[in-house]
Amino acid sequence: MGIIDRIFGEAPRPAGQQERQPEIVRVGAPFGVATPQGYGSLMSVDYAACEQTKARSLSSLPWTVVRDGSPKERMPDHPIARLLSGMANEDMTSTDLLSWHRLRCDTFGVAYWRFEWRKGQVVAIWPVTCAVSKAFDMRRPEGKRRLYFLAGDDYNEQGTYFSDEVVPIRTHITKNGCDGMSLAKIAAEQIGLSVDLERFYRSMLENGNHHFGHVEVPDKNMPEPQRQDLQAAVEAKSGIGNAGKAPIFAAGAKWVNDQQTMRDASLIEQQEWVLQQVCRACNVPPWKVYHQKDANYAGSQQMSIDYVTETILPDTRAIEQAVTPVLRAMGHGDCQLKANLKGLMRGDDAARSQYYRELAYMGAYTREMICELEDVDPPDGVSAPLFPLNYGTVNPDGTVNVFASEAKEPGDGNQSGATD
Numbered sequence: 001m002g003i004i005d006r007i008f009g010e011a012p013r014p015a016g017q018q019e020r021q022p023e024i025v026r027v028g029a030p031f032g033v034a035t036p037q038g039y040g041s042l043m044s045v046d047y048a049a050c051e052q053t054k055a056r057s058l059s060s061l062p063w064t065v066v067r068d069g070s071p072k073e074r075m076p077d078h079p080i081a082r083l084l085s086g087m088a089n090e091d092m093t094s095t096d097l098l099s100w101h102r103l104r105c106d107t108f109g110v111a112y113w114r115f116e117w118r119k120g121q122v123v124a125i126w127p128v129t130c131a132v133s134k135a136f137d138m139r140r141p142e143g144k145r146r147l148y149f150l151a152g153d154d155y156n157e158q159g160t161y162f163s164d165e166v167v168p169i170r171t172h173i174t175k176n177g178c179d180g181m182s183l184a185k186i187a188a189e190q191i192g193l194s195v196d197l198e199r200f201y202r203s204m205l206e207n208g209n210h211h212f213g214h215v216e217v218p219d220k221n222m223p224e225p226q227r228q229d230l231q232a233a234v235e236a237k238s239g240i241g242n243a244g245k246a247p248i249f250a251a252g253a254k255w256v257n258d259q260q261t262m263r264d265a266s267l268i269e270q271q272e273w274v275l276q277q278v279c280r281a282c283n284v285p286p287w288k289v290y291h292q293k294d295a296n297y298a299g300s301q302q303m304s305i306d307y308v309t310e311t312i313l314p315d316t317r318a319i320e321q322a323v324t325p326v327l328r329a330m331g332h333g334d335c336q337l338k339a340n341l342k343g344l345m346r347g348d349d350a351a352r353s354q355y356y357r358e359l360a361y362m363g364a365y366t367r368e369m370i371c372e373l374e375d376v377d378p379p380d381g382v383s384a385p386l387f388p389l390n391y392g393t394v395n396p397d398g399t400v401n402v403f404a405s406e407a408k409e410p411g412d413g414n415q416s417g418a419t420d
Contacts, residue, residue, distance in 0.1 A: 039103075039107060041107060041184040041188075041191050042103075042107075043195050044191040044192075044194040044195050044278070045194065046190075046191070046194045046274060046275045046278040046279075046289070047184065047187065047191050047194065047278050047282070049289040049290075050278060050279055050282035050284040050288075050289060051102060051103050051106060051107075051282065053284055053288045053289060054102050054106075054282070054284060054311065054312070054315065055098070055099040055102040055103060056099075057307075057308075057311075057312050057344060058098050058099075058101075058102050058312060058315060058316065059094070059095040059096075059098040059099045059102075060095075060343070060344075061098075061312075061316065061339045061340060061341065061343070061344070062085060062339070062340045062343070063080075063081055063084040063085055063094075063337065063338070063339050063340070064076045064078070064081045064085075064337075064338055064340070065078035065080060065081045065327070065332070065335050065336070065337055065338070066335065066336055066337075066338045067332075067334055067335045068334045068335070068336070069334070075335065078332075078335070079121050079122045079123070079330075080122055080125075080323060080326065080327070080337060081337070083122070083124065083125050084097075084098075084125070084337075088124065088125045088126075089116070089124040089125060089126050089155070090124065091155070092127070097113075097125060097127060100127050101113070101127070101169065101319075102315070104127070104129075105169055105170070105171060105180070106171060106182070106183040106184065106282065107182060107183070107184045108182055109170065109171055109179065109180040109181050109182040109183075109185070110168050110169065110170045110171070110179065110180045111127070111128075111168070111169050112127075112128035112132055112148070112166055112167070112168050112169075113125055113126070113127065113128065113166070113167050113169065113322075114126045114127075114128050114150075114155070114156050114161065114165060114166050115164070115165055115166075115167070115326050117165070120330070121330070122326060122330065126155040126156060127155060128150060128153070128155070128156055128166065129153045129154070129155070129156075130150055130151040130152055130153035130156060130158075131150075131151040132148055132149065132150055132151070132166075132168075133148075133149045134146065134147060134148050134149065134168075135147045135149070143162070143163065143164065143325070143328070143329070144162055144163075145163075146162070146163040147160055147161070147162065148160070148161045148162075148163075148165075148166040149161075150166070163325045164325050164326050164328070164329035167322045167323060167325065167326065168322065169318050169319055169322045170318070171183060172314060172318070173186065183281050183282055186281050187277065187278050187281035187282070190274050190277040190278050190281065191278060193270075193274045194271075194274045194275070194278060214255075214256055215230065215234060215249065215253050215254070215255055215256070216253065216254055216255075216256050217230070217252065217253045218252040218253075226250060229250055230249060230250065230253050233247045233249055233250075234247060272291070275289070275291055276291075279291075283310065283311050284307075284311060285303065285306070285307055285311075287303060288307060301351065304344070307344075308341055308344045312341065312344060313341060316339040316341065319337070319339070320336060320337045320338060320339065323337045324336065324337075342373050343373075356370045356373075360385075360386055361386060361388060362388065363385045363386055363387050363388070364385075365385075366382065366383055366384065366385045366386075367382035367383075367386075368382045368383045387403065389403060391403075
């Protein structure tokens with residue numbers, strides 16, 4: 001089993017403040033391998049693969065701010081939209097911030113963002129890497145009841161912040177609704193097994209036992225010099241560079257392969273089981289981390305859509321809602337942050353073109369909107385929606401409004417304008 005250490009971090013807080021930093025789990029790293037504090041779980045390739053998959057998907061999304069209304073107004077030039085589409089701050093791109101966010105959130109249970117204000121506008125978004133404690137006081141004015149106490153780090157000064165300056169984004173597993181649980185902690189046993197299996201394979205290569213077996217000697221009372229020579233011959237085949245080399249044994253010794261293979265020992269099946277368990281905890285389908293045992297081309301499109309709707313959509317929704325207090329503080333209470341997931345849900349060319357065609361013919365999409373979704377420059381004259389002339393709208397009293405480019409009788413010759 002892997003070694004699991006629990007680390008508790010606490011930030012300075014006012015007298016009487018008793019809240020503490022959420023519990024953090026760390027899986028022991030191999031001797032001599034240094035990992036950042038609290039990120040020892042990344043020594044598991046399975047966990048790292050799941051987190052990288054989600055981080056790459058999340059950081060590739062375009063973001064915008066939408067103002068509620070009819071019709072809704074898209075605001076790509078909004079300060080927050082610009083920060084999440086370019087440089088989040090002076091030191092990090094939005095891709096860097098979102099990649100850090102996904103790993104931080106899943107490993108620690110919560111990720112904090114700090115919004116830097118200047119003259120009433122948000123000018124930067126900074127990651128909070130220090131310990132954070134919090135308090136809630138109903139006696140304070142609305143919008144100032146939640147307080148965050150930051151211990152201070154390279155990007156954030158030590159001090160007290162309000163909910164329009166620091167926002168928490170939690171995992172979807174929580175005991176009290178306010179603190180998210182670490183996915184690394186939940187999957188700690190499986191992550192530990194994953195690390196142990198990787199150590200096992202590395203140890204086999206380093207020790208030269210590329211195949212299960214042992215050395216037989218005819219003389220049970222072998223002299224010590226001969227025993228040392230034999231041990232040196234076995235050790236000479238250790239390491240990846242010596243794999244496949246035939247050692248020379250003296251004194252009549254010989255190498256005997258054991259009948260049990262790695263598959264017989266269920267090591268491969270165990271490795272697959274551990275990967276599936278880690279994927280379940282991280283909510284990542286195994287085929288996204290290249291375990292395509294049950295995947296097929298026919299269902300790949302639906303599997304991609306399921307990945308977006310079940311994994312990425314909930315994560316983006318959490319970010320969209322977390323930024324709401326900041327938008328309200330900017331005087332944009334009727335706005336909300338939105339991520340465009342259409343790019344991740346694209347199917348094959350034939351299915352995608354049919355989908356766009358149907359939406360364009362019913363007037364739901366303009367051809368200009370379709371060009372934007374496909375990331376191509378729209379030609380002139382495609383901003384107006386299309387309207388099917390062989391359809392009409394039904395009024396509450398049952399009459400039908402028939403639309404035509406000219407005042408002509410409909411094709412059946414029995415209707416004119418609106419009729420019963």
